Amino acid sequence: MKAPLFLLAAFALAAPAPGQEASMDPGTVGSPEVTATALPPVELSVAVDKAEVTISDQLTYTVEVTAEPGIDPELPEFGEDLGGFRLVDMGAEGPTLLDGRRRWKRWYTLAADLVGTYVLPEMTVPYKDASGDRGQVKAPRIFVEVKTVLEPGTKDIRDLKAPEALPSSPWPIILLAGAAVLLIGVGVAVVLVVRRRRRRPQPPVPPHEQALEAMRRLGRQQLLEKGEVQRFFFELSEIFRFYLERRFSILAVESTTEELLPRLLGLAELPAPVRERTEEFLRQSDLIKFAKTVYELDELRRLAELSYQIVTETTPRASEQEGRG
Incomplete structure (x- = not known):
């Protein structure tokens, strides 16, 4: 294999600066010594x-x-x-x-x-x-x-067999012909169904399902228990911001917290209590990621659970999803 x-x-x-030449690999045999x-x-x-x-x-x-x-x-x-x-x-x-x-x-x-x-x-x-x-x-x-998944040497078409003698009674021929027509009809129906399914576009994964599954995968890595706090909150913040961007159609992933908060204020579908908890998570995450603020393990878990709760509480209702569809 x-x-x-x-x-x-x-x-x-x-582009290199004016007058600067591209450097060569110092490890190449016989090459002159140059700066990288x-x-x-x-x-x-x-x-x-x-x-x-x-x-x-x-x-x-x-x-x-x-x-x-x-x-x-x-x-x-x-x-x-x-x-x-x-x-x-x-x-x-x-x-x-x-x-x-x-x-x-x-x-x-x-x-x-x-x-x-x-x-x-x-x-x-x-x-x-x-x-x-x-x-x-x-x-x-x-x-x-x-x-293809066919094994090498496999033949799609088999060799023809020698002709067999026809029976004296016509009923076996009639039954065989009827069975053949039925099989052909079933085969055509199967082909049509398969083609329709292939042409049908796959529905996109809803933002809340994608975010919750990504959070579960991140939690199973147990980064907080291993002491990799900054890495955990960098990845969790990215998942959370990606959810906000897809769920509310706002620029969130590449925005700073100060740029993002005014956009949240203009969202009618985001209640004030949820907006306040969203602001708390974003600001506390920034302190952990960039200021390296130290928190107890219980507080870190509470912040992680807070992001999970916000996604759950802002999941669109069935009627809203049907309206968007």
Whole structure:
């Protein structure tokens, strides 16, 4: 069995300073000793964990962005153009700190229903630096081959058998003909049903279901018990803000708390008590993430439970969901 093949593409738009030459790898035999060039302000990489899959397989598509402090990349929504794939699941991490740079990560679980060559489209991430100048980084498209699950050498069409002698009575022929017509009718009906189901778009996962499941997965990691408090609240805050953005159609993931709170005030469907608890969670999370404020374990668990309660209490009612649909 072939080992999984990983495809990784990383592109960043960053030009060297005037007069500066691109550095060579000091570890290359016989290469001159030169100084290493600085990292670009924003780096984008995309990858799939398998280059070849079968119809019964799923693959994971990963997007990772790193940026210097003060730069705000605008990660695009992935889902409108899947290159023919079906979206099964998705998740997000970050921003986290890695070697003095901010890091965002998105992952998507995809599946294919038909055999063929699929192309995940090119991705572009615009950004704005601290001085207000805008730029963008790109990652190329990725090709994935979807193959059949039939074993090698298997024949779809069997060889013809020798003709058999017809019976003297016509009734066996009539019964066989009737059974054949019935089987053909059933086969046509099955094909039509399968085609309709394949053409029917998969309904998106509701924001509250996606957020609650992501919170449960994060809780099972037991990061608070392991002392990884900052990492826990970075990921929990990202999940919570992503929920607010999808649930209320406001910009939340890439906004600061001070930018987000006025937008919450304008939401008629967000009661004042829930809005106050939302503000409490956002501000306390910021203190833990950036000011490294120390809380007792019970208080940390209470804040985590508070985010879970807010999502539960703001879940749309059935009538509201039907109205939106």
